Amino acid sequence: MKKIIGLLVVFFLTIVGVILFLRPKEIPQTLTSQLKEKSTEKHIPSVDHSKFTVLKKKFSRAQDVTEACISCHTETHKEVMASSHWNWQREEYVKGRGIIHIGKHNALNNFCIGVEGNEKSCAKCHIGFGMTADLSSFTDSTNIDCLVCHDNSETYAKGAEMSGDPDPSVDLSAVAQSVGLPKRSNCGVCHFYGGGGNNVKHGDLEKSMFEPSKEVDVHMAVEGSNLACVDCHTAENHNLKGKIYSLSSMNRDRSSCEQCHTEAPHAASILNEHTLKVACQTCHIPTYAKVNATKTDWDWSTAGELHDGKPFETDDKDGNHTYLSIKGSFKWGKNLKPEYIWFNGTADHYLLGDTVSDTSKPLEINTLNGSYSDPDSKIIPVKIHRAKQPYDPVTKMLIQPKLFADEKGEGAFWKDFDWARASAVGMKDVGLPFSGKYTFINTEMTWPINHMVAPKEESVKCIECHTNNGSRLAGLNDFYMPARDHSPFIDSAGILLIAVSLLGVFIHGSIRVYSSKKRKEGGAK
Amino acid sequence: MKKQVYIYKSFERFWHWTQAFLIFFLGFTGFEIHGSFTFFGYQNAVEYHNIAAYAFIILIAFAIFWHFSTGEWKQYVPTLTNIKAQINFYLIGIFRDAPHPTKKTVLSKLNPLQRLVYAGLKLLVIPVMVISGLLYMFYRYPQAGGVVGLDINSVEPIALFHTAGAFALVAFVIVHLYLITTGHKPTTNLKAMITGYEDLEEEESEKGSEIKEVAGAEAAADISETETPALPAKNLD
Numbered sequence: 001m002k003k004i005i006g007l008l009v010v011f012f013l014t015i016v017g018v019i020l021f022l023r024p025k026e027i028p029q030t031l032t033s034q035l036k037e038k039s040t041e042k043h044i045p046s047v048d049h050s051k052f053t054v055l056k057k058k059f060s061r062a063q064d065v066t067e068a069c070i071s072c073h074t075e076t077h078k079e080v081m082a083s084s085h086w087n088w089q090r091e092e093y094v095k096g097r098g099i100i101h102i103g104k105h106n107a108l109n110n111f112c113i114g115v116e117g118n119e120k121s122c123a124k125c126h127i128g129f130g131m132t133a134d135l136s137s138f139t140d141s142t143n144i145d146c147l148v149c150h151d152n153s154e155t156y157a158k159g160a161e162m163s164g165d166p167d168p169s170v171d172l173s174a175v176a177q178s179v180g181l182p183k184r185s186n187c188g189v190c191h192f193y194g195g196g197g198n199n200v201k202h203g204d205l206e207k208s209m210f211e212p213s214k215e216v217d218v219h220m221a222v223e224g225s226n227l228a229c230v231d232c233h234t235a236e237n238h239n240l241k242g243k244i245y246s247l248s249s250m251n252r253d254r255s256s257c258e259q260c261h262t263e264a265p266h267a268a269s270i271l272n273e274h275t276l277k278v279a280c281q282t283c284h285i286p287t288y289a290k291v292n293a294t295k296t297d298w299d300w301s302t303a304g305e306l307h308d309g310k311p312f313e314t315d316d317k318d319g320n321h322t323y324l325s326i327k328g329s330f331k332w333g334k335n336l337k338p339e340y341i342w343f344n345g346t347a348d349h350y351l352l353g354d355t356v357s358d359t360s361k362p363l364e365i366n367t368l369n370g371s372y373s374d375p376d377s378k379i380i381p382v383k384i385h386r387a388k389q390p391y392d393p394v395t396k397m398l399i400q401p402k403l404f405a406d407e408k409g410e411g412a413f414w415k416d417f418d419w420a421r422a423s424a425v426g427m428k429d430v431g432l433p434f435s436g437k438y439t440f441i442n443t444e445m446t447w448p449i450n451h452m453v454a455p456k457e458e459s460v461k462c463i464e465c466h467t468n469n470g471s472r473l474a475g476l477n478d479f480y481m482p483a484r485d486h487s488p489f490i491d492s493a494g495i496l497l498i499a500v501s502l503l504g505v506f507i508h509g510s511i512r513v514y515s516s517k518k519r520k521e522g523g524a525k
Numbered sequence: 526m527k528k529q530v531y532i533y534k535s536f537e538r539f540w541h542w543t544q545a546f547l548i549f550f551l552g553f554t555g556f557e558i559h560g561s562f563t564f565f566g567y568q569n570a571v572e573y574h575n576i577a578a579y580a581f582i583i584l585i586a587f588a589i590f591w592h593f594s595t596g597e598w599k600q601y602v603p604t605l606t607n608i609k610a611q612i613n614f615y616l617i618g619i620f621r622d623a624p625h626p627t628k629k630t631v632l633s634k635l636n637p638l639q640r641l642v643y644a645g646l647k648l649l650v651i652p653v654m655v656i657s658g659l660l661y662m663f664y665r666y667p668q669a670g671g672v673v674g675l676d677i678n679s680v681e682p683i684a685l686f687h688t689a690g691a692f693a694l695v696a697f698v699i700v701h702l703y704l705i706t707t708g709h710k711p712t713t714n715l716k717a718m719i720t721g722y723e724d725l726e727e728e729e730s731e732k733g734s735e736i737k738e739v740a741g742a743e744a745a746a747d748i749s750e751t752e753t754p755a756l757p758a759k760n761l762d
Contacts, residue, residue, distance in 0.1 A: 003536075007535065008539065011583070011584070015579070015580045018583065019579075022579070268572075270571060270572075373678065461567070466560070467560060479681075480679055482560070482684060483558060483560035483567065485684075486688075490685055490688050490689050494688065494692025495692075497692055498692065498696055500696075501695075501696040501699040501700050505699060509706075511620055512619060512620060516622070
């Protein structure tokens with residue numbers, strides 16, 4: 001007995017020792033608190049722009065403000081004019097295409113389709129003034145709109161359909177004297193409203209992010225770390241880190257969670273191991289569009305219906321458009337679970353003039369590359385926006401229609417509601433042929449979800465993926481995942497083996513009981 | 526003439542019952558990880574399974590040392606001697622209350638079928654489970670405890686071996702639990718594994734004392750001597 005106790009003690013001491021040895025070290029707690037502390041440090045500007053005499057005057061033109069900026073910041077305009085915020089394009093290497101320029105001039109989307117021919121309206125979200133179709137404004141540094149990013153008075157606004165010029169009501173002198181680091185509002189005014197309305201495009205970037213609660217975004221929460229966009233999207237020479245793969249193609253200049261959190265931020269090593277194949281966002285953004293709905297589906301083919309010759313709209317109970325004569329029918333979603341894909345940081349895009357022969361499955365407007373077997377790939381959460389958009393069945397090209405114009409009769413769909421005419425004018429503007437025939441094909445556009453990070457308690461639980469019943473990763477079938485996947489052969493062979501064992505034991509036992517009873521009866525006789 | 530014999534030494538019993546508990550626990554948490562049911566919660570099941578796995582590996586290390594230092598390993602060397610009689614006993618004799626064809630002694634506790642099954646368990650199923658289990662933990666992840674990743678492309682073959690072994694162990698446990706009732710009385714074997722003592726036919730000079738002093742070589746010699754010849758299954762009716 002003593003020996004047993006001794007052995008037990010030795011054995012369990014060994015186990016306790018091993019567990020203590022393998023127990024995760026508790027560094028991450030201090031990392032998080034360090035980060036929290038850092039986020040409370042306030043930025044103190046080294047200059048007060050209201051004290052500069054060059055800014056204390058009445059500006060009649062926005063370009064004069066820019067000139068005043070450049071008079072002190074003598075080289076900054078060169079940085080800005082080299083940035084993608086200015087050029088709306090980047091030089092990218094794309095496998096199969098080589099080194100090309102990809103940007104808003106040649107890549108399409110499945111929302112308002114494209115910029116070409118619609119510059120006057122689209123320029124509201126360009127950091128410049130006086131945009132025209134020939135883009136001649138892009139070579140003049142005084143057309144840089146410093147204020148849209150650096151206004152800290154929250155009174156600056158660009159006018160609607162004014163080629164990027166400020167709204168006439170803006171007091172340019174007051175705004176110029178208030179400039180500072182970009183705030184959430186500076187970025188949000190464009191990036192929250194992409195696609196023609198709040199949260200239309202991204203799903204994880206929308207007006208609730210101006211002042212979000214912790215539940216909506218743990219980083220930007222006003223009562224929490226209260227981070228500004230530029231705290232993560234840091235800039236070097238006016239080149240901001242981070243980009244969205246609606247236009248980007250290469251794995252570079254990305255903004256990442258690891259910048260602050262390191263690659264192994266969890267206390268449990270099994271969670272750190274997951275980061276090899278699973279992006280942080282996959283577990284830490286369980287839902288997006290948490291406050292306001294995002295557009296999930298856009299059907300251009302129904303556009304053009306008129307009531308008494310006039311365009312009309314219908315809305316759902318939350319005020320989201322479900323139909324617009326100028327744009328077609330929409331579907332919206334709120335509190336959405338993302339879809340998941342493998343992504344290695346590189347992407348390809350449908351570019352103007354590409355031909356599409358197979359229209360049986362939806363055309364990928366942007367293709368995010370990746371697979372399980374690719375060591376650079378991780379699983380990321382995405383919003384997939386599905387649409388039906390115009391297509392020329394003869395030239396096999398997506399159509400860039402002319403949408404916007406000031407007047408009727410220029411061929412713009414939003415004024416004349418004539419697809420054939422709008423397609424002809426639009427394709428002529430971009431220098432591509434149009435056969436005169438048009439139809440509508442299904443397209444998909446993939447938007448990585450990176451914001452609206454939830455408090456850690458609300459992270460995706462293991463069982464939400466590791467299950468064979470409605471796994472979040474049910475769509476990613478190029479790898480084996482415990483609990484989700486089984487070998488039908490091994491499982492059925494195993495169950496059969498257990499069944500045969502039980503049956504054998506039952507039959508053998510029954511005969512034993514029966515024969516021993518019989519023997520006893522025989523003995524009694 | 527029957528005599529109470531000390532047949533299962535204290536370590537042996539400790540090893541047996543700890544192993545029994547660990548196999549049950551590993552099986553239970555393992556099939557939760559397999560997705561067969563939900564009980565502890567997935568994350569807990571994985572953590573518990575891993576801790577139990579390390580405990581099992583430590584136990585195996587102790588057991589291997591014990592088997593070799595005492596010479597007990599020789600008890601598991603498979604033999605064909607008497608195997609036919611043993612099969613006959615389980616298929617026919619047992620229903621007629623025939624005596625066990627293999628005499629159980631301290632130095633030869635296992636009948637030829639047991640030798641075969643236990644040797645298979647120790648040399649095939651458990652090693653498959655331990656190796657595939659360790660690969661499961663370390664197949665890919667360079668971060669885990671600073672261990673350099675093995676860079677195996679997919680967990681699939683590892684998982685399939687591990688699952689197959691688990692099914693084999695479940696089947697073993699079912700049959701094992703039943704067969705321990707085939708002793709002299711249904712509870713004879715269970716009692717013996719708990720107390721260490723069993724009433725056996727008296728033999729040689731061996732008393733109910735412990736034999737741990739017996740050196741491996743001597744024990745081996747003894748085993749071959751005490752190998753009992755096949756007894757015909759006799760119908761006592």
